[in-house]
Amino acid sequence: MQASQSQHSPILRTLSGETMTPPPLWMMRQAGRYLPEYRALRAEAGSFLDLCYTPSLATEVTLQPIRQFGFDAAILFSDILVVPHALGQDLWFVEGEGPRLKPVATTKDLAALREDLDPEKVGAVLETVSRVRAALPRETALLGFCGAPWTVATYMVAGRGTPDQAPALDLAARDPVLFRAIIDRLVAQSTRYLVSQLQAGADAVQIFDSWAGALISDEALYRRWCLEPIARIVDGVRAEVPGARIIGFPKGSGPFYPLFAGESGVDAVGLDQGLGLDQARAVQAIRPVQGNLSPEVLLSGGTALDQAIDLILEALGGRPHIFNLGHGILPQTPIPHVERLVKRVRGGLG
Ligand code: CP3
Numbered sequence: 001m002q003a004s005q006s007q008h009s010p011i012l013r014t015l016s017g018e019t020m021t022p023p024p025l026w027m028m029r030q031a032g033r034y035l036p037e038y039r040a041l042r043a044e045a046g047s048f049l050d051l052c053y054t055p056s057l058a059t060e061v062t063l064q065p066i067r068q069f070g071f072d073a074a075i076l077f078s079d080i081l082v083v084p085h086a087l088g089q090d091l092w093f094v095e096g097e098g099p100r101l102k103p104v105a106t107t108k109d110l111a112a113l114r115e116d117l118d119p120e121k122v123g124a125v126l127e128t129v130s131r132v133r134a135a136l137p138r139e140t141a142l143l144g145f146c147g148a149p150w151t152v153a154t155y156m157v158a159g160r161g162t163p164d165q166a167p168a169l170d171l172a173a174r175d176p177v178l179f180r181a182i183i184d185r186l187v188a189q190s191t192r193y194l195v196s197q198l199q200a201g202a203d204a205v206q207i208f209d210s211w212a213g214a215l216i217s218d219e220a221l222y223r224r225w226c227l228e229p230i231a232r233i234v235d236g237v238r239a240e241v242p243g244a245r246i247i248g249f250p251k252g253s254g255p256f257y258p259l260f261a262g263e264s265g266v267d268a269v270g271l272d273q274g275l276g277l278d279q280a281r282a283v284q285a286i287r288p289v290q291g292n293l294s295p296e297v298l299l300s301g302g303t304a305l306d307q308a309i310d311l312i313l314e315a316l317g318g319r320p321h322i323f324n325l326g327h328g329i330l331p332q333t334p335i336p337h338v339e340r341l342v343k344r345v346r347g348g349l350g
Helices: 003-008 008-015 037-046 048-051 056-070 082-086 107-111 120-134 149-158 166-174 178-202 221-242 254-263 279-282 294-298 302-316 333-346
Strands: 074-077 091-094 098-101 140-149 204-209 246-250 268-270 287-293 321-325
Touching: 003 008, 008 140, 037 048, 048 056, 048 082, 048 091, 048 120, 056 074, 056 120, 056 333, 074 302, 082 120, 082 149, 082 178, 082 268, 098 149, 107 178, 120 140, 120 178, 140 149, 140 178, 140 221, 149 166, 149 178, 149 221, 166 178, 178 204, 178 221, 204 221, 221 254, 246 254, 246 287, 254 268, 254 279, 279 287, 279 302, 287 294, 294 302, 294 321, 294 333, 302 321, 302 333
Parallel strands: 074 140, 140 204, 204 246, 246 268, 268 287, 287 321
Antiparallel strands: 091 098
16 A cells, blocks of 8 residues: 555545544445346356356446445455365355355365465455556555454354354354364464455455354454454554555444444444444544444435434544444345445535
8 A cells, every 4th residue: 555545545544543524434345236237248258157266247336336336435346255165165156046056064175274374265365456456546445354253263164154153153152172273374374365456456454254143152262263253453564565555344243233333352342233322432542443334224215314314423533433234235225225325425414
């Protein structure tokens, strides 16, 4: 990252602890099925994974929401499951259902995977990163990302998304040595993956722990599988890229959000919509925050949307805040609702 870029990007300034008014804005899953031009390119690519691994198409899809809405950040178009895929685990997406992987259930299954990431798959992603950076306006930050070890492991172990992450919780309890080995492989490879994205041109990275909420019944569990692996990645990335900007999104952390903000080492904490605004402010007293409009409220639109936006701007204004959703935008969301959101956030409170 060039120094001049950092100065011109509201997202990077916020990550450095500056308060911007109005706050910078982007949306998780901003490149995706709610956009007709995404659906068209997706149809052209054939499969979702082909789209992820074809730099010309992935670049185009990453840029679509920037052109249309002028968000302050672009997020690399890819998927968190590219990491297990690049470790050699079979991965495919079932239309209308979601990801499927050949489950890792035994030490033998883990031993059959690679130690490091397939350079061909990673190379395609890094090519996308550098193409996107070259095409973006200087003030627009490019975010790379990876899944957190816990969340990625839930998919690797179950072979699919699960409502309660029971297969991974169960393996962690039954065979902690194997589960630890899976997490350790993911910590090491996710660190290298993020470093390479930063070196290819990403200005900051986000670590998605979408299923952290499955660990909050017990602080020791939360520390062991959510907080510590992420803190190790943060340290490892900064050892290679000093000053690397990192956002952590431990979705569903509830009462453990302040612990995460204080101990993970991230520059900003992504908040889900389940967190009340008083609690959000308590996290913000520790670190800049990102979030946390409900994707359902954005889907509904109207005055309820306006009110929800205003409440967030009011509660989190005056300290460093990146406006975002509390989770990914829903595919059925009407475009005019997104336009309304952008206008209202940028217009500030009347
Ligand atoms: O945010 C962005 O615009 C960048 C791209 C991105 C995608 N997935 C594209 C995608 C990012 C950052 C992700 C992260 C991701 N992927 C997470 C963590 C965040 C979260 O949503 O909790 C997880 C858990 C995954 C795994 C995954 N990928 C699932 C469970 C699914 C199926 C559900 C769904 O929404 O279809 C995917 C597919 C996926 N990833 C799509 C997109 C645009 C839909 C693919 C399609 O076009 O059919």
